[in-house]
Amino acid sequence: MSTSQIAFLKGHGTENDFVIVPDPDNAVDLPASVVARLCDRRAGIGGDGLLHVVRSAAHPEARTMAADAEWFMDYRNADGSIAEMCGNGVRVFAHYLQRAGLVEEGDLAVATRGGVKKVHLAKGGDITVSMGRALLPEDGVTVTVDGRSWDARNVNMGNPHAVAFVDDLAHAGELRSVPPFSPAAVYPDGVNIEFVVDRGPRHVAMRVHERGSGETRSCGTGACAVAVAAARRDGADPAETGTPVTYTVDLPGGTLVITERPDGEIEMTGAAVIVAEGKIDPAWLETVTG
Numbered sequence: 001m002s003t004s005q006i007a008f009l010k011g012h013g014t015e016n017d018f019v020i021v022p023d024p025d026n027a028v029d030l031p032a033s034v035v036a037r038l039c040d041r042r043a044g045i046g047g048d049g050l051l052h053v054v055r056s057a058a059h060p061e062a063r064t065m066a067a068d069a070e071w072f073m074d075y076r077n078a079d080g081s082i083a084e085m086c087g088n089g090v091r092v093f094a095h096y097l098q099r100a101g102l103v104e105e106g107d108l109a110v111a112t113r114g115g116v117k118k119v120h121l122a123k124g125g126d127i128t129v130s131m132g133r134a135l136l137p138e139d140g141v142t143v144t145v146d147g148r149s150w151d152a153r154n155v156n157m158g159n160p161h162a163v164a165f166v167d168d169l170a171h172a173g174e175l176r177s178v179p180p181f182s183p184a185a186v187y188p189d190g191v192n193i194e195f196v197v198d199r200g201p202r203h204v205a206m207r208v209h210e211r212g213s214g215e216t217r218s219c220g221t222g223a224c225a226v227a228v229a230a231a232r233r234d235g236a237d238p239a240e241t242g243t244p245v246t247y248t249v250d251l252p253g254g255t256l257v258i259t260e261r262p263d264g265e266i267e268m269t270g271a272a273v274i275v276a277e278g279k280i281d282p283a284w285l286e287t288v289t290g
Contacts, residue, residue, distance in 0.1 A: 005279040008020060008022075008280055009096060010277070011092040013088035013218065015252065021053065023052060024054065032081065034080070054073070055070060056069055066111070068111070075289050083159060087268050095127060096274060104118075108121060112158070118130035124268065126271055127269070135155070135156040137154045140154045144178075145172060146171070160187050160190070161192045164193070168197065169197055169207050179193050202248065204248075223251065226258075239262055246258065
């Protein structure tokens with residue numbers, strides 16, 4: 001780890017918050033221990049995850065995508081572990097690029113470990129992300145909290161989700177730790193677990209435990225997974241009807257609008273905010289890495 005000062009920003013999308021580290025040339029080493037400390041809300045800057053901003057051509061995991069997307073979102077969970085994708089993170093990532101003058105309004109491609117994501121930066125401020133298609137494996141799990149159990153729908157949005165429909169969001173419990181689920185073999189690398197209630201026609205609310213981060217105020221891929229699971233529960237499959245289906249998803253940190261199109265493509269629309277920027281103290285970094 002270099003002892004030179006490292007720039008950072010802090011941003012959020014529907015209160016799913018991130019430490020942003022601009023590093024176009026991939027020169028900053030970010031081991032899991034440093035990421036975890038940066039995301040620590042008492043000992044660090046604080047965040048649900050970290051957005052490492054790198055040019056695709058400069059990162060070994062993204063070079064094959066460089067022809068399609070100049071920028072790679074090297075996303076890390078709050079515990080320092082690597083994640084495939086983060087929907088709210090992509091919106092904040094794109095907002096940072098626009099704020100920094102690296103991209104303009106309109107269409108943008110962002111490379112992620114979950115593939116290249118198409119983003120639209122609207123003039124009014126909202127950002128729409130094409131999240132790809134959902135996979136619906138047949139094997140689901142049973143989630144149990146405080147003696148209550150629910151069957152959870154398996155939805156993969158480039159990362160794994162288990163969606164459980166409940167009568168009351170309080171039934172999800174504290175969500176700091178992973179809600180028990182079985183069989184564990186369905187999700188060998190862990191899972192994001194969503195608890196969902198109905199608010200009205202094509203309108204739901206959710207809470208989520210994100211693997212590696214605990215309960216978060218919002219989860220973009222989770223909102224997409226919830227909308228898909230709700231649509232299938234409600235008998236709506238755009239591939240069969242030929243008509244897009246849109247769900248409004250309320251999260252503790254705000255609202256996202258999710259649309260699934262007949263070709264299976266899922267679009268997520270919401271706001272993104274940058275709240276602060278500064279420099280990481282090199283002396284503090286030494287205490288973390290020493």
